[in-house]
Amino acid sequence: MKFQSLSLTFIFLYTFLMPAITHADEGMWIPLLLEKYNEEEMRDMGMKLSAEDIYSINHTSLKDGIVIFGGGCTAELVSDQGLLLTNHHCGYGQIQRHSSLENDYLTDGFWAMDRSEELQNPGLSVTFLISMQDVTGKVLQDVGSNMTEKIRDSIIDSRIEEIVNSITDTSEFLSARVKPFYHGNQYLLFINKVYKDVRLVGAPPSNIGKFGGDTDNWMWPRHTGDFSLFRVYADSNNNPVEYSPDNIPYKPKYYFPISLKGYEPDDFTLVFGYPGSTQQYIPSDAVELLTRVKNPVRIKLRGLKLDVMKRYMEQDDLIRLQYAAKVARVANGWKKWIGENKGIQRLNTIERKKEKEKNFQQWADADPERRKKYGGILAEFSEVYDQLEPLELSRTYLIEGGLGVELLRYAGSFRELVDVSNNDPEKEQVEELTDKFIKRAKNHFKNYQVEIDKEIFVKMIREYYQEIPEEDQPEIFETLRKKYDGNVQEYANDIYDKSFMTSEEDVVDFLDKYKARKYKKIKKDPAFELVTGLYDKYYNDIQPQISDLDAQKDSLQRIYMRAQMTFEPERRFYPDANFTLRVAYGNIGDYYPRDAVRYDYYTTLQGIMEKEDPEVYDYVVEEKLKELYREKDFGRYVDKDGTLHVCFIADNHTSGGNSGSPVINAEGELIGINFDRCWEGTMSDIVFDPDRCRNISLDIRYCLFIIDKFAGATHLVEEMDLVTE
Numbered sequence: 001m002k003f004q005s006l007s008l009t010f011i012f013l014y015t016f017l018m019p020a021i022t023h024a025d026e027g028m029w030i031p032l033l034l035e036k037y038n039e040e041e042m043r044d045m046g047m048k049l050s051a052e053d054i055y056s057i058n059h060t061s062l063k064d065g066i067v068i069f070g071g072g073c074t075a076e077l078v079s080d081q082g083l084l085l086t087n088h089h090c091g092y093g094q095i096q097r098h099s100s101l102e103n104d105y106l107t108d109g110f111w112a113m114d115r116s117e118e119l120q121n122p123g124l125s126v127t128f129l130i131s132m133q134d135v136t137g138k139v140l141q142d143v144g145s146n147m148t149e150k151i152r153d154s155i156i157d158s159r160i161e162e163i164v165n166s167i168t169d170t171s172e173f174l175s176a177r178v179k180p181f182y183h184g185n186q187y188l189l190f191i192n193k194v195y196k197d198v199r200l201v202g203a204p205p206s207n208i209g210k211f212g213g214d215t216d217n218w219m220w221p222r223h224t225g226d227f228s229l230f231r232v233y234a235d236s237n238n239n240p241v242e243y244s245p246d247n248i249p250y251k252p253k254y255y256f257p258i259s260l261k262g263y264e265p266d267d268f269t270l271v272f273g274y275p276g277s278t279q280q281y282i283p284s285d286a287v288e289l290l291t292r293v294k295n296p297v298r299i300k301l302r303g304l305k306l307d308v309m310k311r312y313m314e315q316d317d318l319i320r321l322q323y324a325a326k327v328a329r330v331a332n333g334w335k336k337w338i339g340e341n342k343g344i345q346r347l348n349t350i351e352r353k354k355e356k357e358k359n360f361q362q363w364a365d366a367d368p369e370r371r372k373k374y375g376g377i378l379a380e381f382s383e384v385y386d387q388l389e390p391l392e393l394s395r396t397y398l399i400e401g402g403l404g405v406e407l408l409r410y411a412g413s414f415r416e417l418v419d420v421s422n423n424d425p426e427k428e429q430v431e432e433l434t435d436k437f438i439k440r441a442k443n444h445f446k447n448y449q450v451e452i453d454k455e456i457f458v459k460m461i462r463e464y465y466q467e468i469p470e471e472d473q474p475e476i477f478e479t480l481r482k483k484y485d486g487n488v489q490e491y492a493n494d495i496y497d498k499s500f501m502t503s504e505e506d507v508v509d510f511l512d513k514y515k516a517r518k519y520k521k522i523k524k525d526p527a528f529e530l531v532t533g534l535y536d537k538y539y540n541d542i543q544p545q546i547s548d549l550d551a552q553k554d555s556l557q558r559i560y561m562r563a564q565m566t567f568e569p570e571r572r573f574y575p576d577a578n579f580t581l582r583v584a585y586g587n588i589g590d591y592y593p594r595d596a597v598r599y600d601y602y603t604t605l606q607g608i609m610e611k612e613d614p615e616v617y618d619y620v621v622e623e624k625l626k627e628l629y630r631e632k633d634f635g636r637y638v639d640k641d642g643t644l645h646v647c648f649i650a651d652n653h654t655s656g657g658n659s660g661s662p663v664i665n666a667e668g669e670l671i672g673i674n675f676d677r678c679w680e681g682t683m684s685d686i687v688f689d690p691d692r693c694r695n696i697s698l699d700i701r702y703c704l705f706i707i708d709k710f711a712g713a714t715h716l717v718e719e720m721d722l723v724t725e
Contacts, residue, residue, distance in 0.1 A: 031054055069091075078670065083255075124196075141159070143155055220649055263648065279686050280687070322449065339680065374563045393468070406456075415535075417522065651693065
């Protein structure tokens with residue numbers, strides 16, 4: 001198959017956007033265009049690679065050593081035997097699924113001392129980018145300027161489907177996706193190859209891989225050994241294949257050499273990965289909706305949920321294991337949104353956007369043609385966001401509150417069984433589906449405690465019931481209002497006492513005896529009734545209205561994007577992140593997050609010892625680690641200053657999805673693994689502040705020290721190419 005480079009249309013747009021440089025550390029850049037637009041600047045900052053070294057279609061390049069890990073992280077190859085490095089928190093779900101009280105890999109860590117001990121992970125895959133191609137002309141070829149948004153979207157969806165099918169039909173090993181750039185002004189096709197046999201090779205104990213826990217999450221200084229190791233397997237032809245014990249390690253086109261040389265202030269760094277989502281070009285109305293409506297509700301509800309789960313986890317080791325991943329997921333967003341709101345407020349982002357919009361409006365009104373194109377766009381935005389506000393409030397309470405209850409989410413999964421049974425299926429079809437639900441029940445109840453969920457139910461439903469006006473509440477809340485006089489505790493008692501979905505034994509017993517006609521018992525289950533009422537409210541009322549307004553908003557944003565480009569010809573516009581491969585470059589340096597506060601650019605093992613608190617789980621230090629510290633047994637991983645560095649910071653522009661991304665020095669050698677941002681800079685998805693936005697990375701030498709000296713898995717280090725000079 002032959003892939004062509006970007007079309008002249010896209011290159012013209014990109015050229016138009018690039019005449020001036022803003023902050024060298026801001027931006028998530030398309031790797032295909034580095035040579036034309038970023039290479040010179042990167043070299044001025046210290047880079048010694050060429051753009052072709054970083055991304056090439058025709059030759060091996062750094063991009064061939066980078067993968068999408070699972071559904072939302074990045075990973076990099078570090079050996080010629082398919083060995084992958086990513087974050088501990090990216091591999092956390094797999095580590096937890098393999099853990100039990102007998103084999104507590106979360107607490108004790110896991111290390112495969114030979115290939116036979118590596119653990120299979122059904123459902124886990126890694127995705128390699130083969131190439132990217134501009135398909136804007138194909139996607140938009142039948143789109144007219146006077147079309148309704150609905151017709152426009154229909155044509156675009158149809159064209160994208162045709163393009164994707166034309167790729168995926170050619171090989172079982174290829175997948176494809178078409179992604180919009182600049183809010184639908186451009187479209188790129190990404191050709192991928194997906195490998196599905198990915199095995200767990202190693203993970204440090206959580207007291208290393210998650211040291212500092214939720215307290216240190218999003219914070220600097222950081223002392224977290226946030227890494228895990230996996231291995232990609234292939235068939236005898238190096239092609240993707242489902243798991244088989246006969247599979248062999250994948251032979252990569254490229255894997256990263258690892259530097260033991262360390263780094264200094266102002267050293268060039270490059271983060272190469274898959275940032276998830278940013279919104280740099282939205283209007284002030286959108287920022288207000290996020291920071292004054294959605295985020296406060298999400299912060300409040302998740303805070304209540306965390307209080308409950310953490311209290312139980314502190315009292316019971318089994319619950320700590322069961323709820324570790326759940327707490328991590330809930331807390332990650334909770335803390336990020338707190339920092340995001342604070343950062344947006346500190347930078348006066350809304351006021352600054354309004355001032356810019358005022359100037360934009362004056363510019364648009366100053367020319368008849370511009371006034372016709374853009375004169376009413378800000379007023380239309382305001383009207384749309386005014387209508388969205390109560391709907392987004394209701395949706396946030398429904399999703400974070402109502403569907404934030406595990407019992408209700410689990411009960412909702414039974415809708416599939418009800419729908420199939422209602423259509424008079426064959427006996428074999430019912431048996432196949434009930435077998436699937438029995439397996440699902442075992443997975444669900446393995447990490448479920450009914451008393452915790454019930455307490456969360458009371459808190460979530462009470463907030464939802466009290467804070468949303470009665471006319472905007474789900475109809476099912478009439479039961480709470482009339483039968484229980486608004487007493488949520490009594491409502492919860494009845495639901496959890498009467499639902500068969502709170503017990504694995506009851507669920508399995510029901511499914512073992514299930515016949516299609518029994519779906520009526522599911523429909524009468526009180527948990528199922530409640531979640532059905534929530535879904536009815538969402539799909540019949542909230543979502544249709546939001547979808548209509550989103551279509552208007554997206555249309556306006558597409559026009560506004562082009563308008564901003566015209567309005568600010570000296571500004572450099574990089575495309576918002578959309579989980580496609582991007583390059584972010586910057587420099588290592590100290591950090592000044594607040595008045596009179598200064599942080600060094602790196603942390604050391606000494607800092608771990610200083611943070612130790614045996615009474616707090618997140619700050620327990622492994623005895624073996626303390627022994628290595630006391631003996632200063634750092635081996636070849638010691639820095640030239642005599643200390644063992646743990647983490648470092650730089651000013652690369654990163655986002656969610658960059659977790660696990662390789663951090664590369666000027667020579668293209670791996671010096672770290674990106675895993676977080678500084679809390680004071682979490683607003684960087686919306687507005688980037690070069691003084692406060694920092695990415696946090698694990699020093700690769702600490703990673704190797706843990707593998708080698710702490711775990712004794714020296715054979716893994718021996719697979720890697722280490723650079724000392």
